[in-house]
Amino acid sequence: MEPTPPSPESAELAALARKIAAAEPGVAAAEEERLVHLLGRRVWLYGVRHLRDESAADDLVQKVLLTVLERLRAGEVQHPERLASFVLGTCRNGVRDLVRGERRRRSLLERYGVEPVAVEAPAPLVDRRLGDCMGRLSDRERTVVALTFYAERGAAEIAAELTLSPGNVRVLRHRALARLRDCLDGVAGGPG
Amino acid sequence: MSSFPPAASPCPAAVPWARLVDYWSGDLETAAAERLEEHLFTCAACTRRLADIHRLGRAVGAWARRGLRGGISPTLLERLRRQRLRVREYTLEAGGSVRCSAGPEDDLVVLRLGADLAGIEHVDVEFRYSHTGEIERTAEVPVIRGREVLFAERADLLRTLPAHEATVRLLAVADEGERVVARYTLHHSP
Numbered sequence: 397m398e399p400t401p402p403s404p405e406s407a408e409l410a411a412l413a414r415k416i417a418a419a420e421p422g423v424a425a426a427e428e429e430r431l432v433h434l435l436g437r438r439v440w441l442y443g444v445r446h447l448r449d450e451s452a453a454d455d456l457v458q459k460v461l462l463t464v465l466e467r468l469r470a471g472e473v474q475h476p477e478r479l480a481s482f483v484l485g486t487c488r489n490g491v492r493d494l495v496r497g498e499r500r501r502r503s504l505l506e507r508y509g510v511e512p513v514a515v516e517a518p519a520p521l522v523d524r525r526l527g528d529c530m531g532r533l534s535d536r537e538r539t540v541v542a543l544t545f546y547a548e549r550g551a552a553e554i555a556a557e558l559t560l561s562p563g564n565v566r567v568l569r570h571r572a573l574a575r576l577r578d579c580l581d582g583v584a585g586g587p588g
Numbered sequence: 589m590s591s592f593p594p595a596a597s598p599c600p601a602a603v604p605w606a607r608l609v610d611y612w613s614g615d616l617e618t619a620a621a622e623r624l625e626e627h628l629f630t631c632a633a634c635t636r637r638l639a640d641i642h643r644l645g646r647a648v649g650a651w652a653r654r655g656l657r658g659g660i661s662p663t664l665l666e667r668l669r670r671q672r673l674r675v676r677e678y679t680l681e682a683g684g685s686v687r688c689s690a691g692p693e694d695d696l697v698v699l700r701l702g703a704d705l706a707g708i709e710h711v712d713v714e715f716r717y718s719h720t721g722e723i724e725r726t727a728e729v730p731v732i733r734g735r736e737v738l739f740a741e742r743a744d745l746l747r748t749l750p751a752h753e754a755t756v757r758l759l760a761v762a763d764e765g766e767r768v769v770a771r772y773t774l775h776h777s778p
Contacts, residue, residue, distance in 0.1 A: 546652035
């Protein structure tokens, strides 16, 4: 079986990794900046998905990209063509460390009877268009979408509360989000 | 945080939108989620679409805190309370009535309407107002665990209403017609 050719992105990441590894300290600043530009957002989204907290995701980005750059500079990344996998593995370790650290922090707070301070991230401006588009969903669709993104519940938990099957919840959710997306694109006059 | 780099070209093996939503919501099995992540880390186009889902989700979260009304669930109610919204609740069983109002400090007023709703996934909720004769109907309000419907209204809107009586009906709608599952009476005072 023919091996799958690398994607253009993988090829670019590999080229950047080799240049950074081969360069004298401080010489590959442009390549390092490009690497951060290509990977930073991906690491951040990974962090939000797994940590459910944007400021924790910011911490993850700092931690992961620093580790990756240090390892590249030290010539310790054995397979530059698999840099994306290396970064992903570093993300997984980073999340584990952050979660462990957070558990230890909470345990200490509990031991000393200190309530953890919950700082809500500043809410994005609520677009009136979104309000209009949410209004076009059925009550059931709105509830499923709100439970997914506001209460951060998975399909199984939503199903148990709304007396639906998890499959039904997913179908409702997909349909509602697709309608929201199309409504927002249509109202904005952008491409559908 | 750097801006997202533009995708050079669409992904030839684009991840379906529904699958990205399932991944983001934590509803993919671990192995499938990890395979998807391997793809995302080499694909700007699919990652951009995931970023769109995240942005949409954030906006929905912000909307929910300010604009949630109509059918609601206990989980959403609890979440609103944790965000310091002041919620006034009225609990009624089928056939019941209550004197109700919206206090000056309230953000949301919630009716908990109990009834025998076993086997019913959703109902239409109908309000008939004595002071205007108007009828307002909200379709497909989810039933909670087969035994109640929660219905929310913004307190600032309720505070503008004069004293009146409202009859609330829960209607199960099917192909063969609709039937009244339960009735309630609200005696609203400003």
